[in-house]
Amino acid sequence: MWQRTTHRWESPNLLGRSMELVVHGHAGARVLVFPTSMGRFHEWEDQGMAQLLADQLSAGHLQLICVASVDAESWYDDHAHPHQQAEWHARYDAYLRDEVVPFTLVSNPNPFLITMGASFGAYHALAFGCRYPHLVSRVLAMSGLVDIKRLTHGYSDDLVYAYNPADFMRHEHDPARLEAFRRMDIILAVGRDDPLRPGNEAFSRVLWERGIGNALRLWDGWAHDWPWWKQMVRLYIGGHD
Numbered sequence: 001m002w003q004r005t006t007h008r009w010e011s012p013n014l015l016g017r018s019m020e021l022v023v024h025g026h027a028g029a030r031v032l033v034f035p036t037s038m039g040r041f042h043e044w045e046d047q048g049m050a051q052l053l054a055d056q057l058s059a060g061h062l063q064l065i066c067v068a069s070v071d072a073e074s075w076y077d078d079h080a081h082p083h084q085q086a087e088w089h090a091r092y093d094a095y096l097r098d099e100v101v102p103f104t105l106v107s108n109p110n111p112f113l114i115t116m117g118a119s120f121g122a123y124h125a126l127a128f129g130c131r132y133p134h135l136v137s138r139v140l141a142m143s144g145l146v147d148i149k150r151l152t153h154g155y156s157d158d159l160v161y162a163y164n165p166a167d168f169m170r171h172e173h174d175p176a177r178l179e180a181f182r183r184m185d186i187i188l189a190v191g192r193d194d195p196l197r198p199g200n201e202a203f204s205r206v207l208w209e210r211g212i213g214n215a216l217r218l219w220d221g222w223a224h225d226w227p228w229w230k231q232m233v234r235l236y237i238g239g240h241d
Contacts, residue, residue: 191223215240
């Protein structure tokens with residue numbers, strides 16, 4: 001059995017909200033794991049994803065840091081204006097950057113950080129990885145929503161734009177950031193029949209147009225559920241095939 005610990009603190013970035021996370025493993029590449037839409041920090045464990053990686057967790061090759069979402073207050077709050085939704089996501093982004101990532105380094109200084117998620121969790125994995133390419137070494141986005149404007153009904157402004165990789169990556173020209181992106185391993189796995197496939201294909205093209213290599217992997221059928229995501233994780237957690 002691998003090491004498993006839970007942690008909770010009141011996040012200053014999230015207005016004092018109590019946030020929990022669970023850490024699986026004691027060493028190895030740090031994997032920041034995002035739940036599906038409005039998911040809890042224990043979702044991946046409940047779905048057997050930690051058990052799926054038991055060999056790598058026990059051996060100290062991987063460490064999963066499974067966080068909770070604030071989707072209900074951000075992009076999934078249908079009563080809020082999209083700018084207010086983006087404000088909540090900005091707080092969440094700061095919580096991840098300024099609280100979670102430094103926390104993980106205290107007990108595990110391994111410099112290799114992976115972001116990973118499925119469905120709306122893949123949006124989070126991509127958004128964080130694309131905002132901070134100097135922090136993230138690999139992104140594994142499975143069945144992912146790429147363009148957040150699908151949830152804002154097409155609305156955008158400066159703040160929505162800042163957290164929408166489908167938009168801001170089109171205008172990425174900073175040489176240092178581009179160099180960091182070209183060192184990253186970006187994997188987009190999606191079903192051929194998934195309605196989110198076109199967004200993944202368009203994003204892959206945007207990256208290639210900027211000289212950023214990426215692995216777009218199309219799976220037969222819909223492939224948008226836990227049985228497929230388990231296969232994808234085993235196949236791609238160590239990098240694209």
